Amino acid sequence: MKIVYIEDFLDRYPANPVENPDRVRLPALELREAGYEFIKPAPATLEDISKVHGREHIDCVLASGHYAAASRAAGGAIAAAELAVQGSPAFALIRPPGHHASYNRAWGMCYFNSMAIAIKKVRLKAERALIIDIDLHFGDGTVSIFRGDDKVKIVNPGSVDLDYSYLGMDCTGYLGQIEKAMEGFEFDIIGVSAGFDTYEEDWGGLLRLEDYKDIGELIRRGSENCGGRRFAILEGGYHPDLRLCVKSFVEGFH
Numbered sequence: 394m395k396i397v398y399i400e401d402f403l404d405r406y407p408a409n410p411v412e413n414p415d416r417v418r419l420p421a422l423e424l425r426e427a428g429y430e431f432i433k434p435a436p437a438t439l440e441d442i443s444k445v446h447g448r449e450h451i452d453c454v455l456a457s458g459h460y461a462a463a464s465r466a467a468g469g470a471i472a473a474a475e476l477a478v479q480g481s482p483a484f485a486l487i488r489p490p491g492h493h494a495s496y497n498r499a500w501g502m503c504y505f506n507s508m509a510i511a512i513k514k515v516r517l518k519a520e521r522a523l524i525i526d527i528d529l530h531f532g533d534g535t536v537s538i539f540r541g542d543d544k545v546k547i548v549n550p551g552s553v554d555l556d557y558s559y560l561g562m563d564c565t566g567y568l569g570q571i572e573k574a575m576e577g578f579e580f581d582i583i584g585v586s587a588g589f590d591t592y593e594e595d596w597g598g599l600l601r602l603e604d605y606k607d608i609g610e611l612i613r614r615g616s617e618n619c620g621g622r623r624f625a626i627l628e629g630g631y632h633p634d635l636r637l638c639v640k641s642f643v644e645g646f647h
């Protein structure tokens with residue numbers, strides 16, 4: 394299990410104050426202390442980014458001053474996906490998040506869709522991808538990018554419930570959605586858009602620390618169907634306990 398991280402992720406850029414460098418700094422300290430191996434990624438290239446985003450959007454991100462941060466985050470996701478393909482599970486501790494970025498638009502503190510860029514990058518080695526998006530918010534950007542692609546399955550447990558009963562969903566129901574996500578579709582790799590804002594003390598008010606470990610474990614077990622190829626990237630999560638949520642997830646996922 395490798396942690397993809399570089400101190401450059403701490404760079405400040407104009408963002409909502411909740412999306413601050415401590416979101417990756419504190420989990421990095423926690424994971425270093427726990428003894429995980431760290432890998433430094435390179436930024437995503439313009440070529441990699443252009444496989445997912447249009448020129449108009451890339452120019453917009455350049456003009457906004459977020460290009461360096463967004464391409465670094467995408468590079469972190471690529472490194473994690475490449476490690477997964479080589480047989481080592483990985484967690485990319487990146488910011489800014491990316492799952493609200495679509496081909497020519499982005500919102501919600503996102504600029505480039507790091508998950509989509511990573512999945513496209515390793516496509517030749519892992520054609521069929523299962524993306525599990527555990528962020529509180531529906532990963533609309535990722536869905537929009539892969540719409541019509543029958544080699545990709547995206548599941549947003551919690552924000553889309555097959556029984557339309559998400560308001561009544563408890564932790565057990567949530568975990569059930571994760572299990573269901575891995576059924577009925579053959580995949581070569583699992584990518585997890587790991588947002589932690591569904592945490593009980595965060596905006597979503599549902600999942601406990603131990604649930605994140607269980608989610609990690611369920612996905613690790615599910616990945617036995619694809620040779621263990623699995624990676625996760627940080628999306629949202631804004632409570633100071635984020636470092637503990639990440640650690641708990643990684644403990645189950647590794």
Ligand SMILES: [Zn+2]
Nearest residue numbers: 528529530629
């Ligand atoms: Zn979110």
